[in-house]
Amino acid sequence: MSKKKKLMAETELASAEIIHPAEDPKLRLLNVSYIYSKGTPFEMKALDSVSLDIHRGKLTGIIGHTGSGKSTMVQLFNGLTTPTSGKVLLDGEDIWAKPKEIGKIRFRVGLVMQYPEYQLFEETVSADIAFGPKNMGLSGEEIIERVNEAASFVGLPQNLMDQSPFDLSGGQKRRVAIAGIMAMRPEVLVLDEPAAGLDPQGRRAIFSGIKRYNRETGCTVIIVSHSMEDMAEFCDDVVVMAHSKVLMAGSRDEIFSHAEKLEEVGLDIPQITRLALMLEKEGITFPESLYTVGYATEAFAALFDLGEGGGV
Amino acid sequence: MKGFALGQYYPADSVIHRLDPRMKVIAAILYIVASFLCKNFFAFVLLVVSALFLTLVSKIPLKILLRSIRALIFIMIFTAVINIFWFTEPDAEPLLAWKFIKIYRGGLFNALFILVRILAMVIGTSIFLTYTTSPIALTDAIEHLLRPLAKIKVPVHEFAMMMTIALRFIPTIVEETDKIMSAQKARGADFTTGSLMSRAKALIPVIIPLFASAFRRAGELATAMECRCYHGGEGRTKLRILRYHVRDFVALFVIFLFVGGIIAINIFGAKYGWVYTM
Known part of the structure; x- marks a missing residue:
């Protein structure tokens, strides 16, 4: 980038109007856009210059319809995808400042993808949960401690730990997968539709486990969902996405006091x-x-x- | 995995897109035959012209087309280089002679011809088959064309169904691979650095879930087909019935004209002793 262009880009970033600004945000998106299959007939804009703050230590819910850009957004948080333009700041630092060290960012921002139970591969549940911490290069004792801690957060009974993850029920597999990310003790835990396809009891168990994790460790947690009921019950802050943009963001009270506006864009209240x-x-x-x-x-x-x- | 180019249909509105898929399969075969028939310089000129013509008519952007060529560039160059050294003309003066390596003018031409031949074949088949014909239409066409084999108890319908399912699941499995790789990357898996051995080991967390889900999908699909009373090809009717149009016969005529042209050039070449023949 030429000097002039860089300067222009920086002023543009500075002028971005951030939605739901925080003094000291854990995560900040600055004018972030993301375009799929750029330059082909299948080109699609998934995010359109989004500027947003995620508050430190809070449990933030991101809601929106399918195709509103939620899942694209969460993959930008931990650097799985690179924004087409704009910046992602973690603790005020651009996560792409050193592209070679993006792996470290992924340990700091843990992402549980949609239907994470399909990523399990190890012989035992505990070995699968230990995969992340092992990649971090931790010692054996530390790994065991973290695996047990994570298992207790998601409510996995000790007798399951030596079973094969392929023998578990769907809900149990989901918990193993979430524990696998929690065991890395990320500063930010991002979960994409953690309760999709589970029965009401399973949903509650997973959400309350996540909430307990947030309260006890003080980590920032982001949950993507399209269930308003769950968001209303468990989140501190809510971000509403529509048409590749952030429609509203704020504390739970602020958002739900505009219930009519939510209904207008066709979201279930x-x-x-x-x-x-x-x-x-x-x-x-x-x-x-x-x-x-x-x-x-x-x-x-x-x-x-x-x-x-x-x-x- | 992005830009995965195997069998990628490129939607556009062109004459070739609208041709009957059966005709396109026949055209592709004839085109390959024609490229092998080329015997002298002028025949190859006609081949190059026809490839350019196809590219223009099909409305496939050059950039997309180059992608499918790029995959084969190594094979093309390798074959061409081998041909330069392999060629010997007993009564001609070599252009370059160093120890046992002798390069003849004919060898250079030979290499060029081989290059053009492979290039034309790739362009021809990918334009007729992959870029302008959706995989489903293609299997439909192959089922139709192979139907006579059913008389000698070849399970044509079953093969076609297997092919349809396989083609249908390629993008799904690619997508799934992407997803699983992302998920494991999020857990700190590293696929790009380290020795060959450690990189192969790093793929285990991808391959196991991928196989597990492929088997699960296969089971689900079998159940779903069973539920809809699938019982093989007997008495089964088609949703899209293939019909030949006038344009299909025109296309066939043009292809025959092209093959005829190449044969004619070959005969003239042989008669007047055009040089640089193969």
């Missing part, structure tokens, strides 16, 4: 939020936006207490 919106139309108002059943129960209880107190 949690059922309980829809009920609250309908009630509001009928003149019943709630002090805050409702998005989990837990909140709703309290709010309804308060409403009825008020009613009884009023002596109906």
Whole structure:
């Protein structure tokens, strides 16, 4: 790149308006675009100059329709793909500053891809979880410790550890795969549709394991999903993607207080939020936006207490 | 794995795209035969002209076409170089003689001819078959053309079905390989550095899940076919029925004209003793 061009690119980056800015973001996307099959008839823009902050230590949910660019975005976080233009900053440093050391970035930003159970290959569950830490060059003891820690986060019972991963059920395989990334103790854990295709119990177990990991280790966690209910229940921050761009990003309260806007772009809002919106139309108002059943129960209880107190 | 060019259909709107796939299979065979018939310089000129003509008519960008040539460049150059040294003319003066290596003018021409022949063959077959014909249409055509063999109990339909399924799953498996490689890279696997041995070992975490999923897919597909009462080719009707159009016969006529032209040039060449024959 010529000096002038570089300068221009830098000013362009500086002028990027970041959505949901943070003082000290863990991850920052600056004007990131990604185009598939560039220069062929199959060319497709998957991300269109996205500038976004992921807040440190938070559990961030990314939601959007299929084809909105979610999965493309997460593969940029750990350098599996290179942005067509723009920068990805981890702790303020460009992850592509030293392309040869991108492997180190992948240990710092752990990515669990969609349907990760199909990547298992080792003879035993524990050996499979140990694959990542082994690649990091850790000592045997350290590896064992990390494998056990990760297994407990995802709720894998000890008696499964010596079985072949191919003999497990789908949900158990999924947990093994997630543990395989957690065992690398990444600073950022990114999960692409971690609960896709699981039954409700399996979903809850996986999400609460991830939440516990986030709270206990203080690591930044990013979850991609298209289930609003799950996002509403487990995330601190929510990023809404639509048409290769970030439509909205902010804390969970901020996003769900714009429930109508979510419906406008055709995203499902949690059922309980829809009920609250309908009630509001009928003149019943709630002090805050409702998005989990837990909140709703309290709010309804308060409403009825008020009613009884009023002596109906 | 990106830009995987085996059997890559290039959608465009051209006369060749619209030809009946059976006719394209026949045309490709005739084209290969024609390139082997070429005996002298002028026949090769006609071959080059025809390759250029095909490229223009098919509307395939040169860049795409070069990709399929690039894969064979080593073989082409290797064969050409071997031919330079192999050629001996008993009563001609060598252009260059050093110890046992003698290079003749005829050898240079020979190498050039071989190069042109392979090039034309690659361009011809990839234009007729891979770039302008979707794999499904191609297997359909092959099934049709081989149908007479069913009379002598060759399971033509089964072969065609196997080929269709194999072709159908190439992109799926390539995609799957990409995915698994990405997943293992995310766990710190390194496929690009280290000795040959360690790189081969690094592929184990890719190959095992790939095989596991290929078997799983095969099982699922078999079940799905069974559920839809698949029972082989007997009495089975086609969704897309192939029909010859006028343009197919015109194309066949042009191809025959081209083959005839090459034979005519060969005969003239032999009669008037044109040099640099093979």
